[in-house]
Amino acid sequence: MDATTRPDGGIWALWSSAAQPPAVRDLEGNVVLTPPGEPAPPSVAVEDIWVEGPGGRIHSLLRRPLSSEGPVPLIIDIHGGPTAHDADLFRAYPSAWVDHGYAVLQVNYRGSTGYGSQWRDALEQRVGHIELEDVVAVRDHLVEAQIVAADKVVLAGASWGGYLTLLGLGLYPDRWAVGVAGVPVADYLAAYEDEMEALKAFDRSLFGGSPDEVPQKYRDSSPITYAEAVQAPVLILAGENDPRCPIRQIENYVAVLAERGAEHEVYRYDAGHGSLVDDERVRQVRAEIDFATRHLNGR
Structure with missing residues (x-):
């Protein structure tokens, strides 16, 4: 405020x-x-959800559609950053999903701000894996509580959230029915080569060195390492001129999916790390909801 x-x-x-x-x-x-x-x-009010996770209590925000009865479809909207957090604020994106009958979950995983430096810096233990442990813990809690349908969970996010989406689809392939990744890091080694200099410095700080110095850490945290395990249909949104998550490394990841015949679609647009054009943003959200609904209705 x-x-x-x-x-x-x-x-x-x-x-x-x-x-x-x-x-x-x-x-x-x-x-x-x-x-x-x-x-x-x-839209609808959020509910605070607290779940015991592998690294401590995880705070999440849950929006439920007004007409929901029994387990409902869920989209997990993973925030970017990673040094950011979700709060009780109005956002058009989750509201659109709620209007289409989905519950929306936002997880303030380890790496999020607002919960102390120890929580924020915990992801450095194993980048990507730490955050996803928390996301999976909350997802499993909601399934066990029969709030959401286990076979109708969409994993989604943009930027760092898109990165975690692709990584999660490979690391926990049985947890998701659909994946929607916006402007993601998909191949960390190629991303480092092509990204802007400020992000190279950020990555060196995060991983404790460059890919030449700690290559195994980058491979361990790279979605392309686990692309062979992806089971869910995935939609990837990519900016043609993105300096933060460049297009080449996304193409590398998509090539792996295509080679093994994995179900996927790519939405490319003529801009950078997201679009500032309202009509384009509306088209992207419509494409995401249509993609998820089409595949969930076939289950």
């Missing part, structure tokens, strides 16, 4: 929740300023 003091001494704040789109409110909660145009539709 961002706030500022007004000339009259009052305080206005930009406020939202998972259920309510952003609005400028005063400290009494009254809406004092709204954006132009048609108001955004509301």
Whole structure:
């Protein structure tokens, strides 16, 4: 929540929740300023989910569709970063999935910010694997509690979330019905060669060296290492001019899927690490939901 003091001494704040789109409110909660145009539709409130994981208690946020009865389809929306976290804020992306009958889970896995430096830095023990242990622990908890259908779980995310999606599809192939990976790291060795210099420095810090110095660490954490094990249909969204997760390393991963006849689709668009064009973003979300629904309905 961002706030500022007004000339009259009052305080206005930009406020939202998972259920309510952003609005400028005063400290009494009254809406004092709204954006132009048609108001955004509301969504559903989040539930805090706490699960005991291999590295401590894991905090997650769960959105459930209003009309849900019994186990429902689930999309796990893995945040990027990895130094970021999900909070009780309005976001159009999970709201769209909820409107299509999915529950949406956001896991603040080890590596997320907001839970202390030990939690944030824990992923350095084994990059990618640590975060996925937490994601799987929460997924299994929701399945065991019969909140979600075990055979209708979609693993999804963009950027670092897309990376974890591809890695998770290979490491835990029996846990997912569909994968949706946006602008992912797919082949870590090739990604390092092509990515921007600032990210090379980040990777060296994360892994404790370059691929020449610690090649086994990069291979151990690279989705392409486990691509032969992928069972779920996967949709990959890739920017043609992405300096963060370059297109060549995604093509390397896709070639492995194609060679073994694994079910996959690639959505390429003429931009970089995501698109700033609203119509393009809508097309991408529609493609993701259509892909997941098409494959889940066939199960």
